Amino acid sequence: MGERPGIDIGQLAGLERFAQKALRARVQSESSRAAPGRLRRNGMDYAEHRPYGHGDDVRRIDWRTSQRLGQPYVRQFDAEANADWMICLDRSASMSIDESSKWQLAVQVAEAFAYLCLCTGQRFGLRVFSDNVDSACPLGRGHAHYATVANLLMQCSVQNEGGASNIHKCTTGLRHGTALIIISDFLSEAGMTGELDYLTTTGSSAHLVQILSPRETQLPQADVSTVRDIETGLTVNIEPNTAETTAKRTLQRLQQDLADTCTRQGINFTSCRSDEAWRTVVLRHLESVLGEPQLH
């Protein structure tokens, strides 16, 4: 595994303002669940009106709007900037393919997101996972906390064999509403559907960054007849002439399914190659969050 280049903090400077907008949590706070006074003290901003529904607190009814529109409407509020972000980094053996280029980029992206959270005043933490959470840094804010997260990223390493990308473990113990940034290759035969459904039930916003290697579907030699799953150890007899084509096709289908699932679930999804620069990946993801290109 080659030397892992660190991120250039200077390059992040331009993204800071951009990240302010992109990383602010947009947790929909139902007005029926909290008293207005408390909401004000917590600094909740007005977001919009919606029709009164069964169970809503009658004190939330905006009488003026209701009189104007002829039916009862309640106010909805947005939380202020302070939200929690948990960066989840996959260290299973599949991330070590292609001389660990996937892992190196994943670490850089994780460090970049951590710095962006620092700049935006967010609370952030880190969980490095495979079958279980192997390393973790709890939520915190400030430069000292960022240094802790950066050190943890420097110390942890990818697995050479075994492991599995168990995303469920990343959400264990997290407070309702914590946003997740999951950096992985998301290579699952089932297509991650179940895991993503589970994420949405936690009430958090999720950001998926998929990193794949250009050699994911390439054979090192032409006469290879057996491939072995680096995580499970299962071996597959292949037809050398058509194996790469089959693999490419399967991977494309997998990517498309994942993107569709994320779109359906309202999950921000970005796919990149391991030979791309980390800044490009981070920028692309932020653009996808905001829905428009901001910086080049």
Add this chain to the structure above:
Amino acid sequence: MLEWAYPVALIALSLVGLVWWLHRRALQRDSTAVSAAFLWQSTEHNLNATVQHAPSDRIWWLRAALLAFVVLALAKPLWLNHGDAPIDVWSETAPLARVIQIGKLSDDVALTTLAVRRSPIAESRWEGLVTITPNGTKAWRLPLRVGTPELIIADTSIDVPAGAEVVYRFGVPASEIGKTFTAQIDAKDGLAENNQLQLQTNTLTQVAVHLVGACSPYVRAALKSHPGVSISLTEAAATLNLVCGEAAAPLNRPTLTFHRVGSSTVPADPLRWHTANPSLSSLALGSQWLRAVAPQTHADNSVLTSGAATLISTNTTSPRRVDVWFDMQSKPLTLTPQYPLLISGLIELTMERDSLDPIASATHSREEANIQPTPLANPAHESHKPTLRGDDLSHWFIAIALALLFVDLMWTLRRNRQHG
């Protein structure tokens, strides 16, 4: 039947599983690692047909068998013949923990001493004694008989208390001196061999000296005054030759020779005895009394020396010969009080027995009469390694292992050639 000299070595057969595991690990190394195997599965094929464990390489059977035969050879298989091994193995491996003694200790009483000597009180009388030693806790009342072939000297009963040694004394007629004495007790004891003693008393008789040559009156007087010596009138009855001068004497008996000396000189160096005979070694003999030391012409043992000159010598063969190389028949030696003691000591040296107060005795060792059993070693503390005997088959197993190794090498070379 097949037996193993070192059955513990068979535990190593479990390594056969290790061979299989290592072989599969090697197979895995030969395959290409990918991030996800399902990407490479063909949708046109049945998943169960393509996703599988790698086929087992038959070569692992060969290597496992090779290892097994090596382990079996190390365990040293033995083919035992019927009828020998079972008993041997049983007897050698039976867990003997204790040997139990049966029977009781048997008491014993022994005649440990039979002795005869001249009475120190009356010169003409002789005395004898027997010592009876009991072993064990039993008291005895024993009939005792002592006698010669011609005469029963003592016939009595002796009370022997338990643990106490008893000495019985008896008078011996002078006529019986020189004969074989036998002492016997009649006891029903554990050891009958020590109930009898025999004693030769011929050493108690006077030394009959046969004078050869012209012996001086001093010599004759010293002999006559000796209570243990008599001058034999006939040569046949003599037991000792005493030669005065260089005359020839019969060689069939001990001979004491007083050599004639050629010159008259006094030994210059102090005299020194080289004998254990107490009559001589303690005799204070002055060199100024001696005259005319003759030159040595033989290499016998020195008894008396003056510097490098040998004054009295003996031989080392039988019959004994003692040679005196100074003048024994002239003054001043003949006038000294040591002169008769010197002659008496020379006679004892020649006869190799006490001449003045001889004691004849025969004994049985007290330790030999002890028949108490010796303690046995505790067999439980002794480690005994059983040894199996049989036909060693290990060389056959080694030969098979070598053959399998050869096949493996050939197979590996062929495979490597096929793969370039």
